[in-house]
Amino acid sequence: MSKVLIIGAGGVGSVVVHKCAQLPHVFSDILLASRTKSKCDKIASDIGGGKIKTAQVDADNVPELVAFIKSFNPKLVINVALPYQDLTIMDACLETGVHYLDTANYEPKDVAKFEYSWQWAYQEKFKKAGLMALLGCGFDPGVTNIFTKHAAVNHFDEIHYLDIVDCNAGSHGKAFATNFNPEINIREITQKGKYWENGQWIEIEPMSIHQPIDYPNVGPKESYLLFHEELESLVKNFPTIKRARFWMTFGQQYLTHLEVLQNVGMTSIAPVKFKGIDIVPLEFLKAVLPDPGTLGENYTGQTSIGCQIKGIKNGKDVTYFIWNNCHHADCYKEVKAQGVSYTTGVPAMIGAKMMLEGHWMKPGVYNTEEFDPKPFMDDLYKYGLPWHEKVGAELAFTY
Numbered sequence: 375m376s377k378v379l380i381i382g383a384g385g386v387g388s389v390v391v392h393k394c395a396q397l398p399h400v401f402s403d404i405l406l407a408s409r410t411k412s413k414c415d416k417i418a419s420d421i422g423g424g425k426i427k428t429a430q431v432d433a434d435n436v437p438e439l440v441a442f443i444k445s446f447n448p449k450l451v452i453n454v455a456l457p458y459q460d461l462t463i464m465d466a467c468l469e470t471g472v473h474y475l476d477t478a479n480y481e482p483k484d485v486a487k488f489e490y491s492w493q494w495a496y497q498e499k500f501k502k503a504g505l506m507a508l509l510g511c512g513f514d515p516g517v518t519n520i521f522t523k524h525a526a527v528n529h530f531d532e533i534h535y536l537d538i539v540d541c542n543a544g545s546h547g548k549a550f551a552t553n554f555n556p557e558i559n560i561r562e563i564t565q566k567g568k569y570w571e572n573g574q575w576i577e578i579e580p581m582s583i584h585q586p587i588d589y590p591n592v593g594p595k596e597s598y599l600l601f602h603e604e605l606e607s608l609v610k611n612f613p614t615i616k617r618a619r620f621w622m623t624f625g626q627q628y629l630t631h632l633e634v635l636q637n638v639g640m641t642s643i644a645p646v647k648f649k650g651i652d653i654v655p656l657e658f659l660k661a662v663l664p665d666p667g668t669l670g671e672n673y674t675g676q677t678s679i680g681c682q683i684k685g686i687k688n689g690k691d692v693t694y695f696i697w698n699n700c701h702h703a704d705c706y707k708e709v710k711a712q713g714v715s716y717t718t719g720v721p722a723m724i725g726a727k728m729m730l731e732g733h734w735m736k737p738g739v740y741n742t743e744e745f746d747p748k749p750f751m752d753d754l755y756k757y758g759l760p761w762h763e764k765v766g767a768e769l770a771f772t773y
């Protein structure tokens with residue numbers, strides 16, 4: 375029975391709160407805080423029963439956060455605000471003696487670059503304070519790391535090739551919308567792609583490598599090679615990996631809109647003067663695009679995310695595929711969310727549960743593959759994200 379503070383009341387935050395509220399024996403007291411309190415109140419009223427407390431907080435401001443955390447005195451902070459707030463919330467957790475969890479690695483607001491170095495640098499501070507920080511505990515990163523660990527423990531002596539394959543074969547009926555925060559999403563996919571091969575990172579032009587990949591229950595979809603943060607921790611924690619890549623599907627309509635927006639400068643993060651004030655085009659674009667948290671109602675289709683792996687076991691080549699498929703409509707029925715928020719929010723709840731129940735608890739800063747995958751994999755089944763695996767699978771790639 376623990377008090378938990380959830381920061382961020384967007385699409386993902388709403389799922390985390392709904393899922394935590396379903397387990398009062400673990401999350402006995404829940405406070406949802408965000409920049410805009412009315413969004414917290416709406417989520418709390420959807421859940422009902424006076425189960426969720428709400429508050430306003432500016433997570434960019436460390437002294438404000440410290441005073442706020444002290445006033446509630448939680449055991450854990452679940453950060454589902456934006457990557458920009460990771461370091462301020464970690465600082466506040468250190469100052470107040472509270473454990474920390476997030477779903478996306480730190481990214482400075484003025485440079486579109488994400489990597490773990492900033493958060494890994496907190497390792498000694500968290501160890502010394504006897505506190506734990508669990509980084510990147512959504513689906514990808516998060517579950518994809520745990521899938522890889524599960525494969526390493528149960529099916530391989532050495533993993534050599536890892537391809538993470540992420541498909542959203544859903545339709546929300548909008549001309550153009552992103553499935554999570556538009557600013558973070560567009561920054562991620564418009565930067566250069568990158569993959570790991572033979573001990574080094576290979577950089578490519580954005581979206582310049584693509585191929586069709588056959589997804590379970592979906593069929594072949596054109597998939598684009600991107601840099602994704604879990605590659606960074608996975609190649610560090612599994613040094614036998616010779617090549618690690620991340621692939622994501624995009625529909626032609628999405629790509630056409632994105633190309634036009636880029637061409638006219640709307641995806642830029644450099645401020646421009648508008649009627650005498652500085653505005654950032656991408657921030658303005660976010661304000662006019664649909665809120666990802668509202669896409670769920672008429673969303674049809676499903677997501678399919680997994681890991682295709684090749685390596686060796688007992689001296690023999692092994693191929694292996696592990697994946698989850700998730701229907702948008704089922705997510706909406708359960709927690710009024712679309713599948714991308716759901717597949718992120720459920721693992722965040724389970725990660726928090728792992729920490730609070732002591733299955734995963736050691737001082738320091740960790741990625742999800744650094745723990746025993748079994749209790750987490752069992753909970754994925756129980757709490758809405760069942761997974762499937764196939765040894766000897768036919769994989770989409772050449773080796």
Ligand code: NDP
Nearest residue numbers: 382383384385386409410433455478512513514515554555
């Ligand atoms: P949203 O934009 O929908 O929600 C973000 C929330 O954070 C909003 O409620 C926002 O407040 C709040 N917020 C922003 N800045 C502050 C601040 N300074 N202080 C307090 N609250 C703040 O984003 P999503 O829910 O789509 O995404 C949440 C996180 O999940 C992101 O970090 C995203 O990268 C990550 N993610 C991870 C995935 C994974 O699989 N690992 C997949 C998808 C997302 P306001 O309403 O006022 O704007």
